Amino acid sequence: MNDIVLHVADVHKSFGGLRALSNIDLQIEQGNTHAIIGPNGAGKSTLLNVCVGRIVPDAGAVIFDGATLTGRQPHEINQLGVARVFQTPEIFSDLSLLHNVMIPAFAKRDGAFTLNAWSGLAREDGLRAEAESVLKDIGRSSTRRIRRRRACRAATSVGWNWPWGSSSIRGFFCSTSRRPACRVTIPTARSIFSRRSRSGA
Amino acid sequence: MNTNFLRNDMVLMAVFTVVVVTMPIWLAPIGAGYPDLLQKIAIYGIFAIGFNILFGLTGYLSFGHADFLGVGSYAAVWRFKLFSMNVIPAIVFGVAIAGVFALLIGYVSLRRSGIYFSILMLAFAQMSYNLAYSVLTSITNGETGLQLLQTDARVLDHALGIAETGLPTPSFFGIETIDWSGFYVCAVVLIFAFFFGLRIFRSPFGIALRAIKLNQNQMNYTGFNTRPHTLAAFVVSGMYAGLAGSLLAITDPLAGAERMQWTASGEVVLMTILGGAGTLLGPLLGAGIIKYFENIFSAYNERVLHGIFDVLPDGLEHAVVSVTSLFVGEGWHLTLGLLFMLVVIFLPGGVMEGFRRLMKLIRRERSSNPAGAAQPAE
Numbered sequence A: 001m002n003d004i005v006l007h008v009a010d011v012h013k014s015f016g017g018l019r020a021l022s023n024i025d026l027q028i029e030q031g032n033t034h035a036i037i038g039p040n041g042a043g044k045s046t047l048l049n050v051c052v053g054r055i056v057p058d059a060g061a062v063i064f065d066g067a068t069l070t071g072r073q074p075h076e077i078n079q080l081g082v083a084r085v086f087q088t089p090e091i092f093s094d095l096s097l098l099h100n101v102m103i104p105a106f107a108k109r110d111g112a113f114t115l116n117a118w119s120g121l122a123r124e125d126g127l128r129a130e131a132e133s134v135l136k137d138i139g140r141s142s143t144r145r146i147r148r149r150r151a152c153r154a155a156t157s158v159g160w161n162w163p164w165g166s167s168s169i170r171g172f173f174c175s176t177s178r179r180p181a182c183r184v185t186i187p188t189a190r191s192i193f194s195r196r197s198r199s200g201a
Numbered sequence B: 001m002n003t004n005f006l007r008n009d010m011v012l013m014a015v016f017t018v019v020v021v022t023m024p025i026w027l028a029p030i031g032a033g034y035p036d037l038l039q040k041i042a043i044y045g046i047f048a049i050g051f052n053i054l055f056g057l058t059g060y061l062s063f064g065h066a067d068f069l070g071v072g073s074y075a076a077v078w079r080f081k082l083f084s085m086n087v088i089p090a091i092v093f094g095v096a097i098a099g100v101f102a103l104l105i106g107y108v109s110l111r112r113s114g115i116y117f118s119i120l121m122l123a124f125a126q127m128s129y130n131l132a133y134s135v136l137t138s139i140t141n142g143e144t145g146l147q148l149l150q151t152d153a154r155v156l157d158h159a160l161g162i163a164e165t166g167l168p169t170p171s172f173f174g175i176e177t178i179d180w181s182g183f184y185v186c187a188v189v190l191i192f193a194f195f196f197g198l199r200i201f202r203s204p205f206g207i208a209l210r211a212i213k214l215n216q217n218q219m220n221y222t223g224f225n226t227r228p229h230t231l232a233a234f235v236v237s238g239m240y241a242g243l244a245g246s247l248l249a250i251t252d253p254l255a256g257a258e259r260m261q262w263t264a265s266g267e268v269v270l271m272t273i274l275g276g277a278g279t280l281l282g283p284l285l286g287a288g289i290i291k292y293f294e295n296i297f298s299a300y301n302e303r304v305l306h307g308i309f310d311v312l313p314d315g316l317e318h319a320v321v322s323v324t325s326l327f328v329g330e331g332w333h334l335t336l337g338l339l340f341m342l343v344v345i346f347l348p349g350g351v352m353e354g355f356r357r358l359m360k361l362i363r364r365e366r367s368s369n370p371a372g373a374a375q376p377a378e
């Protein structure tokens, strides 16, 4: 039982008369990657949104590492170590790529709120080095300011989008925990089909 | 450590200090070299720097920021009346009271964003303005404005036995803060205020604020609690306004409610956008430009215009004067409106964007020139 890291316990959610999630009970073990599949409208996104606090379930609870996530604010859930990567690349488009990588690193180091108004980014050697090594990993120049379109392309290649990119990026961008304890992904239709056709061939 | 970055900032601060301190010299040729105007430029520059932290950095457009300017002024004048004519306690008190006000108002108004936030702030400021004229007249002295009296308590000054002849003036340990010494007090405060602003811009907090402006939701899902971030930015920005307000009080110890009218709040919005919202120097430039032109244009009247256009034939002179007189004196806001429209339409990034474009043009010229020069030599 100890290695159950994410427990979705008896979650119900309906939108009006539509029962999107009914009686979902899911236990996810440490170190595993799980895929949730289902046809359009099956409730995959709803389930994931319940896990990250975007949707509050009508009944049931989500427990991560012994802490109940249900009813918490998104930032609290993130600080507990559950992060969501969005299907479309989301990026702070006016900031440099380096700053984009440093922002989650600050959240991880300083918590949800620290009035760190005096220290100066130029003195953040540790984080900068970490962020630069992450960026070097995927071969992006870091100091350039990036415009929206280029940013989206960069973000996609960075692995922000599904499917995931380099593993260090994943750890950096998406989570406050040191290493993802588990991953739950919703494969896109295309990736399932391509895998099928490959295995069929 | 990124020493390049730090060195650049040090150079920037040094240049900024020199530019501000020598303002009386290099602004004299264009007719702005007198203390009254320079004080105003410095003070409204501080106001705009603070406003920019909330608007340019965090993305919250407040239509009622002059509220805190007025509060700072009243607080400073009260400090003069009750405690001492020294400017230091007055400034500290003005900033602190404005900060408390900002904390309370921000706590409520930051529950909304976008246009709702703007309107909430407008409502708060107008409320304060009307309260100052009605319920709170015992504190604000209503339409007469709060002013110093011979009979004021001034506890500390009297305890120290500081001699008074006539109505006392605010002073910095004996130096009266009027005219040039008044300007230099404002200039020193401006330099520190700019330095603070620079540090915030360059800090992790500043980056977080910028990210909140771009996508607050994403910040929440990245693990930031954005509420205290925005509130902190709001309070800092309110304290800047309080600082500007208390400086207004020390250069002229009289506080009136018109300082928190919505036109005053609108003015700082114009300054920031005109100079370039979200840039370091832009708001300061905007403040300088608006205060300078206000001074120049409102000084003109029909008689002066007749003098200028004297060379024209009589009928034409009359026509020209009657058109141009609409834009000067009381009508200077018409000029400001036109200026603002031109900038927003052609340079949405403000004056700073103009500079940036100019630099780019010059750089392109420079990089294309050597190539052009090399060809005929072959």
Ligand SMILES: Nc1ncnc2c1ncn2[C@@H]1O[C@H](COP(=O)(O)OP(=O)(O)OP(=O)(O)O)[C@@H](O)[C@H]1O
Binding pocket: A015, A018, A020, A038, A039, A040, A041, A042, A043, A044, A045, A046, A047
């Ligand atoms: N906010 C909402 N209000 C009303 N109905 C909703 C809402 N969100 C989802 N639904 C409905 O709930 C059901 C489940 O939606 P969900 O987005 O979870 O499906 P999905 O499995 O992610 O589908 P897809 O493969 O298209 O992404 C759908 O019928 C959808 O119309």
Ligand SMILES: [Mg+2]
Binding pocket: A044, A045, A046
């Ligand atoms: Mg979906």
